[in-house]
Amino acid sequence: MSLTLVIGDKTYSSWSLRAALALELTGEPYAEQLIALYQPDTRTQILRYSPTGKVPLLISDDGAIWDSLAIAEYLAESFPAAQLWPQARDARALARSACAEMHSGFMALRSHLPMNLKHNQALVEIPADALADIRRVCELWAACRQRFGLGGAFLFGRPSLADAFFAPVAARLRSYQVVLPAEAQAYVETIYQWPAFQRWLQAAQEEQLG
Template identity: 60%
Template sequence: MHLIIGDKLYSSWSLRAALALELTGVDYSEELIKLNQSDTRERVLKYSPTGKVPLLKTEHGVIGDSLAIAEYLNEQFPGAQLWPKDIAARAQARSACAQMHSGFFAIRGNMSFDLSRNAPLSPVLADVQVEVQRMTALWAECRAVATETGPFLFGGACLVDAYFAPIAVRLRTYQVELSAVDAAYVETIYQWPAFKAWHKAGLEEVVR
């Protein structure tokens, strides 16, 4: 498989797809198309009519959208157990990912993804604060139905953690004050080897 992504420093959706692939444990190749360049859209359109990344080239065709990629990987690699085993936990995990996928526009619009940032948001808009509170409540809802122990939302790392990794980045890089349990989860994401590798590569893009 071949994953087409945007800048690791800035592309949160690409990060989600990459972490999902890492969860499978399979080998794949990677192609980075720099965003916001004069030829960005032209280069992406060679693979997909959406003009957006990430894209996953597979034997079954090119798959666009990180959630579609995640579900494809879940079907192709059932042994990797990308979703929680328990039915209720799995349903909640899927719901959490869907909510992230289709919402939280205030966070996304006002707290842009940038691995190199280290400064608080000022001022903190009311709708941003509401969404941060909803996000941490959503994390609590995931923990409440988890049946396995571990530092991730459902015990071990799964697709829901791939989906919330970019939020963890935003909360840390914008220095959002968190409860001890939520701060611990953000630290878990930052210590996740798959994320650490992406984070290191993203920061290296700054000095290129």
């Protein structure tokens, strides 16, 4: 199958990172089409590929798939042997719930701690609503790890779509030097040791932004 992932700047685009990590989990080869964000022609360039004017978008033999969650589900269906979701039904249900919560929630965290992989400085003060989001993230990570993560260092033991969806959160917490409970800090370290994430991070550090 031919696969091309249309993404934004690796430094900033958290949703592009989620889709890229999902693709990495499949082990399948794919091409990247990067569109620089925050430029006068950014929307025009994205609209060449995506009807929503947003990234990411996956171009496949079946057509275009947009939105990170839709891309993740498409890849899970297309490459079942890769086991992108946990195999046990109860674990899979929790993983899907966690990804859906990430997809639709944590607005304060996103707003006040935007992803910037070149950033490495604490905020003077984290607003209360963002702190509440951070506490919820830590609770959710702990619940996944305690129920299903004992077989490895990731949320469900081995890397899964849940880790793809929460890797940008881990990056935010590291970038803004947020003090975390020990278990949450250990999970952030796990993400930073994940080869798929390391490749993206290295590319972000080398990225020349307009």
